[in-house]
Amino acid sequence: MRTFEVISALGLVAALAAPARAQYPGKGPAPLLHVDDAHSTCFFDLHPELTQAEFEEFATELGSLLRFRQLADTTTLGKGKVDVSVQYASTPVDDSKGAWNNTMSHPAADHYLGQSIAFPRLVARFGVSDRVDVGAWGGLDPRSNYGMVGVDAKIALLRQGPGRPVSVAIRPSITSLVGPSEVWAGNASVDVSVSRAIGPLSPYVGAAASSSLAVERSKDVVLDPATGDNGVVYAGLAYRWRALVLSAEVENGALTSYGLRIGTRF
Secondary structure (H helix, E strand, C coil): CHHHHHHHHHHHHHHHHCCCCCCCCCCCCCCCCCECCCCCCCEECCCCCCCHHHHHHHHHHHHHHHCCCCCCCCCCCCCCCEEEEEEEEEECCCCCCHHHHCCEEECCCCCCCCCCECCEEEEEEEECCCCEEEEEEEEECCCCCCEEEEEEEEEEEECCECCECCEEEEEEEEEEEECCCCEEEEEEEEEEEEECCECCEEEEEEEEEEEEEEEECCCCCCCCCEEEEEEEEEEEEEEEECCEEEEEEEEECCCEEEEEEEEEEC
16 A cells, blocks of 8 residues: 555656656647747747637637646535645647647747646645535646636535445536736636545546636737637546545546646545
8 A cells, every 4th residue: 555655656746847848749840939038938928920710729728728627536525624635737739739839938949838738736625514515726837927726616416325326516616827917718617527436446437518718918919808618528536545535537628638636635
C-alpha cells in the first residue's frame, strides 16, 4: 500500500516538473508564432489576424480548459466533512489553428504550447448536508498571465445501498478565466454522474452539458462575444485509503483532457 502511495505521488511530481517541449508536437509544418518575451511561457494575447470564426472556435475549446472537472466519484462527503486536494489536468491543443495561434504569444519562435496547457489547481470541498457538497477551486500559472477560479455543488440523487447498486449525482459548476487584460472567458456546466464503490475503489462515468463565453477587450481586434456549446463525457477511477484520496480521469468534449487528483479528507 505504501509503495502504491509513493509511486502515485512521484508520478504527480514528475508531471508537474516536466519541462515544456521545445519542438512542435503537432502534425504538418510548424506554425509561425507571435513572439513576445513579456512572460516566460505562452500567454493570452489577441492579434489582428484573429477572425470571428476563430474566436468562436477558441471560446468552445477554451471551455475544455476552464471546466471544473469532477475528478472524484459520485458520492457526497457527508455533513461537516472537508476534502482538500491538488488537481492537475492536461488538455492537448493545436498550435497551428488560428483559434490558438492568434490568441496567444510566446517567449520564443520555437516555444510552442506543446501538447497541452496544464498547471495545478487547488480544490476544497465542504459537506453542507449528507446530500449536498459545495466546492471551490483555483489555480494560477506564475510564468504566464492567467489563472482560473470556479465553484460547484454536488447534489446526491441516489446513494448506493441495499437495493441501490450505484450512486447518482448532479453537479452544476461555473469557472472564470482571470488575469488576461485582452480577453475574458467563462464556462458553465451541468454534470450527471454514476459511480459504484467496490471496496476502496470507485469507478465512475459521467456526462455534461458545457457552455462557454469569451469576450475580447483588445485594442487590436473588434469582435463580437463568442459562445460555444458542446457535450462532454468522462470516465474515472477514485481510490480512498484512510485520509488519502486519489483519482484519475479522462474527459472528451471539444478537446480531450486527462486529470489527476491527490488529496485528503477529514
